[in-house]
Amino acid sequence: MPDLPGGTVTFVFTDIEDSTELLKRLGDGYRDVLTRHRRIVRETFGAADGIEIDTQGDAFFFVFPRARDAVTAAVGTQRAHAAETWPDVEVRVRIGLHTGEPTLHEEGYVGLDVVRAARICTVGRGGQILLSETTRALLGSGLPDGVSVFPLGQRHLRGIDEPERVFEIAIDGLDVAATESAEPSASATPPVEHELEQDIARRFDDLGSRLAAGIQERVLRSLEGKADETVRGSAVDDIATRMESLGAEIDARVQAALAKKGIPPRP
Numbered sequence: 001m002p003d004l005p006g007g008t009v010t011f012v013f014t015d016i017e018d019s020t021e022l023l024k025r026l027g028d029g030y031r032d033v034l035t036r037h038r039r040i041v042r043e044t045f046g047a048a049d050g051i052e053i054d055t056q057g058d059a060f061f062f063v064f065p066r067a068r069d070a071v072t073a074a075v076g077t078q079r080a081h082a083a084e085t086w087p088d089v090e091v092r093v094r095i096g097l098h099t100g101e102p103t104l105h106e107e108g109y110v111g112l113d114v115v116r117a118a119r120i121c122t123v124g125r126g127g128q129i130l131l132s133e134t135t136r137a138l139l140g141s142g143l144p145d146g147v148s149v150f151p152l153g154q155r156h157l158r159g160i161d162e163p164e165r166v167f168e169i170a171i172d173g174l175d176v177a178a179t180e181s182a183e184p185s186a187s188a189t190p191p192v193e194h195e196l197e198q199d200i201a202r203r204f205d206d207l208g209s210r211l212a213a214g215i216q217e218r219v220l221r222s223l224e225g226k227a228d229e230t231v232r233g234s235a236v237d238d239i240a241t242r243m244e245s246l247g248a249e250i251d252a253r254v255q256a257a258l259a260k261k262g263i264p265p266r267p
Contacts, residue, residue: 009099009102011062011064012095012097014062014093016092026089033091036086038055044077048064048069050062061114067139070097074095077093094125095124095130096117096119096121096131101113117132119164120155123157128169131168135167149167149168150168150170151165151166
């Protein structure tokens, strides 16, 4: 895990819309699309001081010390994808941002701010950049050139009790097919509790190896034509849920250690 910024940070989640359809259409050619997509995201986000936290397939999770840099990176990523020459397909990326003050543990960030950012991403469409109200407030008038912001209204985010006011970034010269975000259906991200429990356990044992093996397995399975839309669609949710569950796992380990020393559990 790289050195992570503390205090107020901005989380960014991205993924490709309808990547399974791209896979079906391109077959082995999807490998090149995925490689180029990853290069664009990593180069653009890295140039704006973004730090990569996690990735699954075509989904990324980054953190930025400053909200404006996160927006600059997101805008640059959309422009780069639009300018890229793709092999007879359109690669459309959805991006969600949220700013908060999460707890920082040695294994990563803990708290609902990660989940909120991920959920904002999942209610978007390809080509959209969606912001939480907190991120919009921090931006003020400090927007990149050729960019404006407009409200989309409140959205009910899965796992979040209160509705979130969501804003969209509009980029001059780039069109989004539909400015209204689609609410995910109940079947779009089915629960995968057993897999998530295994992921959390392996995260503490060997985070780096687990991520590398998991990414490789997903890509190879996709290239063999066995990708499951449910798995792909939940990549962002998987990352967020693991981060959300990290706090509970840490607390459980602390309580177990105290019990071994004969110290009663805290109320």
